[in-house]
Amino acid sequence: MPSGGIPSPARRDARRNRERLLECARRAFADQGAEAALDGIARDADLVVGTLYRHFPTRLDLLCVVLEPKLRGVIDEVEAALGLEDPWEAFRSLLEVLCAAQAGDRAFGDFLARRFPGDDRTETVHREICALAQRVLERAQAAGVVRPDVTGADLFLLLWASSRVAETTRHAAPSMWRRHVYLTLDGFRASTRLNLTDPAWDAGQLNRALTEPVKQAHRCTRPVGSADV
Template sequence: MTGDLGNLRYISPWYGGGMPPDPSLPNRRDARRNRDLFIEHAKATFAEHGVDASLERIAREAGLAIGTLYRHFPTRVDLLLAVFEPKLRDFLATAEAALKMADPWEGFLVFLEALCGAQAYDRGFNDFIARRFPRDERTEVMHDRVCQLARSILSRAQAAGVVRPDIAEADLIALLWANSRIAEATRQVAPGVWRRHMHLVIDGFRAGDRHELPEPSLSPEQLYRVMARLGE
């Protein structure tokens, strides 16, 4: 009986000792709804126009004021993280699994397929994964982990003798840059053709008969500078 009265007092604050309604709850619900609207419209806009898309356009399509957007996401990177962090975490999980595959070449392929596939239909994610944002520690941690996994998967395949020894991490990022342009050019006509060109390039990564490359790869420092410049 005491328990029933306790529940009754909780449900109806007009019973003695009950807590009054919290006036902030509707505001919290509105704020959450607005935040979800911004993320929903940002996801679609970034996918079509890339991470440099107009934030004013995103706010307008969400039916809200730009000031409201900035209250939820003070910087563009805050909004990018809200939109892309779930997708990035899925990719990292796939990369972790690729690193543990018994066949190093298959692990290498799975990693590159996941990397290129994640950005083939999403220009915004392509921009996000292929750029650096040095002023934001959160993105730096994520990008460092992507690069660490890329190096580990590449080194493992090279140690097994299935990937040519002169391939560097920067060559994998260059594949990402090239693939994004192919995917963007063909998306409306042949949305899966990027995979053909990706595998043509990957065949050039195989160990075996090969020509000497006419230019050295970007060094890690040069690669970082290029990615940081793209993120400016």
């Protein structure tokens, strides 16, 4: 570092390159999902893919940096929902916050719909979101406003369905997902409920479903020097 604390030209260039990569990655991941081509991201930033790998050794490194601000914001919003006085409004707010966050951001939906075993960063965030959601759900059930047979797995299945609706209708009707979330919310109400013929998933079944796509798309953690991206 030169005297006076002014970064060297090389360091300024590295900082600019990193910011350009993040800007292009945000757009690509939001539009194409977590499997967006990394060489395409580098090309959009007018850089070679080797520069991307020097800043972000794996796809998951890049994805985590891109999503981290949004994830923290969502967690803050879910915590705020937990503090609402009305248990039903807290439950409604929980689902609306999570579904709104993934609408128009395919990578965020991919992150919620997957697990990345062995990665402490993602596992910590998943556990935090799941724990908060479970507290909101249990409070609503204890108040008698949400049917007692709803489980945390049911909430995640709603997220998957809402993500698909949002992706399919995002150009023609960007807020259509909200209509279907509200229709599903009515199905979660404790009053006048139908009997469910299929059992809910337990945590093990949900985790296996979340983990399986990662096994089939292991490129998310491909190391430096891998051919693509």
